[in-house]
Amino acid sequence: MTTTIQQRIQSIDILRGIVMVIMALDHVRDYFHIYAWTDDPLNLETTTPELYFTRYITHFCAPTFVFLSGVSIYLQSLRKTTPELSAFLLKRGLWLIFVELVIVAFAWSFNPAFERFPLGVIWSIGVSMFLLGFLIRLPYKLILGLGLVIVFGHNVLDFPEATTGFQGGFWLDLLHSSKWTSYEIMDNRNLIIAYPFLPWLGLMMVGYCTGRLFSPQFDILRRKKLLTQMGIGLLVLFVILRSINVYGDPVAWSPQRNGLYTFFSFMNIHKYPPSLLYMCVTIGCALVVLPHLEKLENRFTKIMVVFGRTAFFYYILHLYLIHILAAISFYIHGHTLEKIAEGESVFKWKFVVPGEGFGLLGVYLIWIFVIVCLYPLCKWYDTYKTKHKEKWWLSYL
Template identity: 40%
Template sequence: MLQPAAHLPTSPALRSATPRVAAIDIVRGLAMVIMALDHIREFWSPTAVRPEDVAHASVALFLTRWITHFCAPTFVFLAGTSVFLYQQKQASRGAVSRFLLLRGLWLVVLEVVVINFLLQWGYNALLLQVIWALGWSMVLLAGLIWLPRWLVGALALAFIFGQHLLPFLQPVTRANVGWALLYGQPFLFKLTPQLPVLVAYTVLPWAAVMAAGYAVGPWFQLPAPQRTRWLGAAGAGALLLFGALRATNWYGDPAPWSVQARGLLYSALSFVNVTKYPPSLLFLCLTLGVALVLLAAWGPAGRLGRWLSTYGRVPMFYYLLHFCLLSGGAFGWTALAFGKPFNLSFAPPGAGLPAGYHPSLWRAYAVWAAVVALLYWPCRWYQGYKQQHTHWWLSYL
């Protein structure tokens, strides 16, 4: 995700010290491809039933949503790892810190101005989501990289494991909104009487995930067999911890699992239905455990790996372009299908859904395949452009 900026000096020796790890690009590319499915489902096939509601949702709807839970933790964790690897190629820690500060603030602006515009045609609100949290996480990491790496890792684990001892402040008011932005459940806040703010991603949990990725960065400098053992052991340990804590409902997630009247399969869905907002300990054990196993298991790239790495090497370019396609496509489709464009994901309050609309996972999967396929060649072109040019702004997209 992070590439050396042209204005930060590097020597040939430093550049060659840390070869690019293919597994990072491949797993990040996999996360990006799966992520698009969730966004497309929301724009092209929203449902009255919440996908996470195991008492009412179908298995297909639940799994379509659930599989995308792996995307944000993987993306943010590997962003932290990329920061460490990027730092090894730079002669000055101060230059890296300044770059992270500027790039983080740029991502915040990108979320507020560009991504909100792409998402919300016809809906008047400010949405603070993953890029917002990613940006502020980089701002915090700009300071954390001055600490010993072991301390950064210890602080990250302390927060991830101890977060459930912290309070959720309800209701959110002007007096406590600062803490609510740092840690808490999603909330709606009136910035002005005309502008509500929906905060979906609070900052500290995701900053801890990024810091954890930064702390394990040296693992990716190890010889491949040792790197595989360490990543595999860490992933297996996280999954075992998830299983043990989830089975007991003792600690780690505010929503306990339960036996479902609909049968054994739905009880299993309840077991893996962990909390994303904010990401609970068990949510992170499950998602990052799988990510670590994939990072360990993915060997030589092969055709599939090369295809996925095309997206994984230009994640922010892919992220912005996929929103242009899915949002613009939904605008055109609804205009043709219902006589006027309709934002199915962010319908204005009281507007309801247009007559004749019916959710369809088949439609969502077909659009997903089309969007991912259409993005391949632009991403491949942009990857080649970045490799051949050193413009300073390329490090910010």
């Protein structure tokens, strides 16, 4: 039985590691691609298939990670009492919100004045964990029902939000409707709402309930069958709803100049906030892949397990490493600190000059370099965690 449990956890870590590695590609593109700050890689008027794929593949990262976080929380519930797990989620949720506002905010900007506080993926995970700390006291079926209602029903809000002159306001933006809305919270200090939390909370709740399939008493063959059926079902639902073009995503697809770009339009779903169709295609693929990772063991999966087991540690390190490399590139291009001071507020201290950078080949080479540099650090940290399980603070990292 112990072996089976370990295999199940390892499959989750493999998939989590894969999406963490892919995620770094998008962040490298943000800092190094020549058009990263002058055009949208999903703009069908200007993108190329290679650039579109480079951006699109990273869509799978945030939802898969949030969903698997829910699964992992359920697995923790098998070895912790409800009060213990609730207290842990409340504290870790608040810790992650702090990390987003301080450690991650500085990693993105390198601005010592802290002029911008982005509410990104770590914030969304933190607030979802905090709220789940209360929700896990509810009956399992009620948590599942509420999670499904949020995931499948939150796009109802798209209709009033699409009306002319609609103003959501701070709380609705924080809940659902924000599209990188900026709010001044004090002089020269702005809060940027990138990830409104409602749909992410619903996804984590559904992930938590899906975690029951990974409990020791659940038959492995039945679990594989159910995960595959659920994944295929979500992909079929995506195709049906996307074809109807009425509900599930705020931006409709349309015929383009050729079949390939029409397909790009069909697949171009909304991430901010994550639409139902965005979650269907990303989680659908994740559920189809997950069963095939359970007994897969080779050099690649062993590396991905390391990244999956040290995901938070990896996340913080990769942001700082990528930004430091961007600063080095900035100086290599002959710029000085005065160039930073002259930039618009969004680019101050960012060490990014819009329209300056590398092509996709350069982006991919830097991405590979980042992953190679991070692996030994993550390997060391994974070993350290394994040998020092008595240290309570490690569970927060």
